[in-house]
Amino acid sequence: MSTMAIGLSLFGAMLVLMAIRVPIAIAMFVPGAVGYVLLSGWDPLLAHLRGAVYGRVSVYDLSVIPLFMLMGAFAVNGGLSKALFDFANALLGRFRGGMAMAGILACAAFGAISGSTVATTATIAQVAYPEMRRISYSGRLATAALATGGTMGVLLPPSVTLMVYAILTEQNITKTFLAAYVPAFLAAAGYIAVVAIYVRLRPEHAPDARAASASEIAQAAGGVWPIALIFVAVFGGIYGGIFTPTEGAAIGATLTFIISLLKRQLTLQKTIESIRTTAVTSGMIFMIFIGADMINASLALSQLPNQLADVIAHAAIPPVVVMGAIMIFYVILGCVMDEMSMILLTVPVLFPVIMGLDFYGLNVSDKALWFGVLILTVCAIGMIFPPVGLNVYIMNGLAKDVPMIETYKGVMIFLAWDFIRLALLILFPGITLWLVRLLT
């Protein structure tokens, strides 16, 4: 069997294992280890594993993942989400559909300090959804707006997925963070516009609006200073070059912890609960890291990624078509896989392909940032795309009175904007790169 054939069989074996409910990390590790033995031998595998696992997890940059997770967990348990939603609602409540817009805005703001999309969706939905239903928003609009709003957490720093991409492709984390802001802003603005248009066409989905008085707005603003403080301290410091992303994450976790204590929200029980949440999600991510590392080591030995890149680079297919095909591939993959495994599995194979193609004459670093934002945008789409959208499931768990099909109907209108936005991002890399070029 040629090395290339072994590489392809590894991939096939992995897909079969995944399909029969073997944990994704293990479905990567087992074929990876077997492939390593076939390609190099048993002793080389043993020698490789002696240092590989420790080497994989003792990476300074990787510590941003559990640290930002911890910060997010403290923020979730520290009662910061309600203040955020109240403020957004005071600002936007004057418009028809304003509370749905406020939910989206609150998701964006919470996503900007939380690394977990799931936590963002669940946290904001817990405070926003009952309010929306109380003033008789339709279940369709309420659940769809919140499920969609939560997907911005995938893109917005400190998104775990974004950090994993940066680490995997050896990009500067700070630059990767900066690249995500304009596309995320575009997402939020578009979603809010979608709500505005939708309630104009179908007014029965949202109640009449009620404008907040200036004093109500001022009072609500008083509740959000902790989040503003955390955001400015952590990301101001990182973008200002005062400290590294890891240091920013450590400062953020500590600040959030202190603020939650001062707000008298964080008990010992909740602190331990925050640690448990961090442990579960970090453990899951690092296990996939270990598995992906094993299969990628084998795939590299099989030369499959290089040969694939070579074949595609010489196939004379227009690069934009290749990119479009990759995006469609991701949407399909996203129907059955979570975004973290998708990134860890596909990026090592597809990244060399993209790097080998010419897009608008972009340099290597710009191309990497742009590609990262594109695949994260598709990952975000995958979180609400039928038949299996993780965020729709989360929303459905919280809003048991709304059938899932209703949520999907509502999600469709937001998805339309998602695909337009994706096309814009592909056609105009400048949207992604503008802020990076401005600030670095």
Next chain:
Amino acid sequence: MSADLQMRRGAVGRLLNVLCDVCAVIGGAVLIAMAGMTVVSVIGRTFFNSPILGDVELVQLGLAVCVATFLPYTQFRSANIIVDFFTANAAPRTQRWMDGLGALLYACCTALIAWRVYAGSVMSHENQEASMLMNLPLWIPYALMVPGFVLCTLVGLYQAFVYWTGSDAEAEGVA
């Protein structure tokens, strides 16, 4: 979730539950210590021009230990992601059989890793490898990772046993 609850029954399940939980909380304490140390270092560097020498190394070593303590907890809570798209309509019996297989493979992989990390620790000890700035012996973080992976293996074996021996009626009853 039903599987998660079921795993905590019986003496072995309860013991493993406590061990995983304690392990994760220890890891959390290490993580918080890393955060605190980093904050102190940044403050020291910014205001007193005296950072903690080797703070980066401590974070690296701490992270390795931290991850190893988190892994068994993740597995015990059945939080390692699986693809259930293709088997969503399969009989519960079939699903349990597959989940058992997944847990057994998990146990095999983590056992292999535990063994190799242990070998790495021994080798590092023999070669007297040490970190660059603080001269910390590297066999220590290696060795501290081993118990975590061993616990992972035990959890995987136990889960495979429960999946394969527990009756379907029992599983339904818990769900």
